[in-house]
Amino acid sequence: MAKKAVATLREGSMDGRAYTKVIKMVRSPKTGAYVFDERMVANEAVKDFFKK
Incomplete structure (x- = not known):
């Protein structure tokens, strides 16, 4: 049988939208x-990540 990938972020949770890859x-x-x-990184820290 094929394995099913398990999401690390819950479907109903809005916490996952606070982060960006x-x-x-x-x-x-x-x-x-x-x-x-x-x-x-958190959405607020994206610009700081690219400044380094």
Whole structure:
């Protein structure tokens, strides 16, 4: 049987809408190649995440 994916955020809850998945491309100090920094941050902190 196939497994069913279980959502981590409850369907009726509005708490999940308070967070946004952000992805930023940064250069690795070791190799110099680009890597992706993915995080779930609060909607208010999105601009701060990209300023760093």
